[in-house]
Amino acid sequence: MIKKTLTILAISCMIYSCSTKTENNxxxxxxxxxxxxxxxxxxxxxxxxxxxxxxxxxxxxxxxxxxxxxxxxxxxxxxxxxxxxxxxxxxxxxxxxxxxxxxxxxxxxxxxxxxxxxxxxxxxxxxxxxxxxxxxxxxxxxxxxxxxxxxxxxxxxxxxxxxxxxxxxLSTDKQARLRDINKELSTLGITFSNNILNENNAFQLFVDKEEDLAGLPDWLRQSAAEEAKAAGQANKWLFTLHNASRLPFLQYSENRPLREKIYKAYINRGNNNDSYDNKEIIRKIVSLRLEKANLLGFDCYANFVLDETMAKNADNVMNLLNNLWSYALPKAKAEAIDLQKIMDKEGKGEKLEAWDWWYYTEKLRKEKYDLSEEETKPYFRLENVREGAFTVANKLYGITLNKLEGIPTYHSDVEVFEVKDTDGSQLGIFYVDYFPRPGKSGGAWMSNYREQQGSTRPLVCNVASFTKPIGNTPSLLTMDEVETLFHEFGHGLHGLLTKCEYKGTSGTNVVRDFVELPSQINEHWATEPEVLKMYAKHYQTGKIIPDEIIEKIQKQKTFNQGFMTTELLAAAILDMNLHTLTDVNNMDILSYEKEAMDKLGLIPEIAPRYRTTYFNHIIGGYAAGYYSYLWANVLDNDAFEAFKEHGIFDKSTADLFRYNVLEKGDSEDPMVLYKSFRGTEPSLEPLLKNRGMK
Known part of the structure; x- marks a missing residue:
């Protein structure tokens, strides 16, 4: 994900005197x-x-x-x-x-x-x-x-x-109303996001009986013990809603009631009728956005947003999403049947529920591919994975990243690197901040401390919430975290390699449904066998990941893709539904969400990746834009075919991608840039193939 800081192109009547206590500001x-x-x-x-x-x-x-x-x-x-x-x-x-x-x-x-x-x-x-x-x-x-x-x-x-x-x-009276709408939206969005952060931090699942930890790997137990100790509850184990805690708990815990508890706490954020409730806030936001779109001559907010994207309008977006849905939902249903069969074998008479999906998926992965996260994690030490991403960039684009010491940072977790081109010239400075903490929003993103412009080189950051080190055990990443690191570094490369004359066109200042191409294509290298052998080394022995594990990783690439694609599509369609509304008066957000998902035929074992009351993406710049991950997924799968055709480190292909995409920012229409790289418009077939849907 990319987060952009506020772009300010405005004039104010405000008068300010410099006579403050901060002359040395x-x-x-x-x-x-x-x-x-x-x-x-x-x-x-x-x-x-x-x-x-x-x-x-x-x-x-x-x-x-x-x-x-x-x-x-x-x-x-x-x-x-x-x-x-x-x-x-x-x-x-x-x-x-x-x-x-x-x-x-x-x-x-x-x-x-x-x-x-x-x-x-x-x-x-x-x-x-x-x-x-x-x-x-x-x-x-x-x-x-x-x-x-x-x-x-x-x-x-x-x-x-x-x-x-x-x-x-607009007329003067309409401009006045637009000002009021923008002011109200600016504060509502902050309150919405802050409510999610506060609710994330408020939830604490303390476990005081060791038998309730059954199934959990040692590293997760140790991490939970350290979290509990830090919270003043020594001799207990603390689990939170951060991905690095919640997801492995759902994946491994044999305690079904506790899985249900943490799952429901997660999907009901912003929906507990308390001080952090977001239902009315998001209704107001959607209503104000619709009014704004109407003032500006659009029938709905989605068409206002999409008018400046590759997709152009809501119909084109929905055609893509509905097409993918026809492939994804049947695959997800088939996956649910497989998971239910495993449950039936256990003889408990239980029916698959949403909080069971991760747990039985892990069992099915082990059964089908003889592979588990516990087998791969020792090879995914964070520092090695990061070095792998850096090495891929070096082999593709000739750039180097070297750690800098003594650079001021806002937290001790932050590390800083100097990025240089093949000729030794500086491309920029790169910051990484990888571990969760109470003051950090969830998820992962890239942003800038300074935009590239002419000879001024950028200052780029990647922020995430990966598995933390535990005692003498370093941070060992899950496969999802590995791909996330490569993803965000792809955004980073877009910001670092840009060569534009103006801030308004440089780097990641591109349309929303193009911005995810550099990040998502970079994920492809993460699990290529040649690349795994470059960075996946056992954190204790230093041995390179064995061929048999690499083979298992390759075989299970399309595993659980029905679930993953369906939950992503459900969120994207929910986002579009909310922003194609033409009447929001007296709308009950939760009833509307349920009706929309029922209409899709979404099975109850799967929830949208983001439900309305904690859908931070549509507050932070992805309103009527969450589809862009899938739109760009068409681009990145098609683009990576060019590398597969000529070799994943083919210099001429990498040069074409660097010159026509990474360096160009928003200096030309994105489809012109893509066709300059690929020679033709993208095909949907590689995406369907790579997600195991064709």
Whole structure:
């Protein structure tokens, strides 16, 4: 997943005086550090708000200069000037919004809620500034006679459409209503996400009887014991809703009631009628989004969002999702039958339930392939897996990553690497932060501390919540975590290798259904036999993973894909259903969700990967966009066929991908970029084949 910090292209009436107690605020100037890295050791809570306000003041002056420029509007004095108008805001936003996800505190959350309407107003003030839009429009109208490069045309198009899509052509009264909607949405989204984080942290499953740990591997028991001790409950075991705790518990625990308890706690987040309840919040969000879309001339929010994507509209998205559903659901049903057969053999007379799926899937994996996570985990030491991802990038693109010491970070878990190209020139700085903690949102993502622009190289981060080290045992990853590490590093490569002239087009600033191509194609290398032998080494003996285990991994690649594809599709369709609504008045969110899933025929043993009340993706930029993982999955499977045809480390193929995708950012239409790499539009067949559906 990629998380983008707030893009600020707005003007504000706010007046700010520099006479504060933070004259030495590190955000006020370029960071005075080697490579311009963030001085996390000097950044304090009290620096953020003055920096935001100072940044607004700075951007006000710069935009005023654009408007008052007596020269005829052109690309440089209007579009480029606007792209470069917010240095302070760019610096503070990049740090602040990463911190609210990776290392938040009550004070940061309180400040984010306070700042949200201020920043929303700032964004609206520029988007709705008539004089500024007139200059942008003047440049846009002469675009065909300006002799612009493809990247310049792309930035001009994005800037112009950004104003239109933000209400520049609306009447005054409609603009006023749009401002109110944007302000309310800005705070509702923060509250929604914060409720999920708080509920994640609030749930604690303490086990005080060793017999209730039956089936759990030693590493999970040790981890749970350490968690309990840290929580002040020595001689007990603590399990949480973090993936690294919840998923292995569901996978291995023989205690069915406890599996049910932790599963239900997870799928009912934001739905407990308590202080963290999200039902009314998400209803308001969907309702306000619909009203916003209507104001801007669209029948529903999905078509508003999709108008600027590869998919173009909701019908095209739903055609893909429904097509895949026709393959995925039958496969999931067949998998459920296989799991029920295992349960029947046990003679307990139990019926397969959702909280049984992971447990019996692991049994079935062992039965069918003689393979278990316990067999593979010792070969997936986190540091080795990370080095494997780095080595793949080196063999493909010639780049190197070397660890840097003494770089300031916001937490001791964070490590920093310098990334260099084949000629020794620096491509950027790369931060990794891999372990869960109470202040960190769940899941995994990539973001930037600084965007690439011209000769300015980026500062990129990967954040995740992988299995933590336990005592003398290092972090040993599951297969899913291995693929997640490669996935996020793929996003990182997109941000690090970009070579664009403008911030607005660089790196991952691409349409949502194209942004997952670099990340998802990178997953393919993780389990290639040649690559496994490069990094999968036993953490105790150092021996390379045996051929027989590699063979088992290859054979089980399509295993459980019915479940995985179905839960992903269910969430994507739920997202689309919510955002194609044309009437949200008096809607009961849970009833609507149930009706939508019943209509699909979703079996009760599977829930959508994200239910409505904890669907953080549709708050954090994937609204009417969760389908993009599957849209891009068509691209990445088709793209990897090119590598398989010529060799997975074929230099010419890698160069084509680097030049036409990774370096290009959003400098051209994504389908043009894809066809420049592949030579043709993508085929659906490789996806169906790789998911075992054809």
């Amino acid at each position: 590190p955000f006020f100037t370029e960071f005075q550090t080697e490579n311009g890295v963030p001085p996390f050791d000097k950044i304090k809570l009290e620096h953020y708000e003055p920096a935001f306000l100072k940044g607004i003041e700075e951007q006000n002056h710069r935009i005023e200069a654009i408007i008052e420029n007596t020269e005829i509007p052109n690309f440089e004095n209007t579009i480029v000037a606007l792209d470069n108008s917010a240095p302070i805001l760019n610096r503070v936003s990049a740090i602040f919004f990463n911190m609210t996800d990776a290392e938040t505190t009550d004070q940061l959350t309180e400040l984010s809620i306070k700042l949200a309407p201020v920043l929303s107003e700032h964004e609206d003030n520029i988007s709705l500034n008539k004089d500024l839009f007139n200059r942008v429009n003047a440049v846009y109208q002469q675009k065909d006679s300006c002799n612009l490069t493809s990247e310049q045309k792309r930035l001009l198009e994005k800037t112009y459409k950004g104003f239109i899509r933000s209400g520049a052509n």
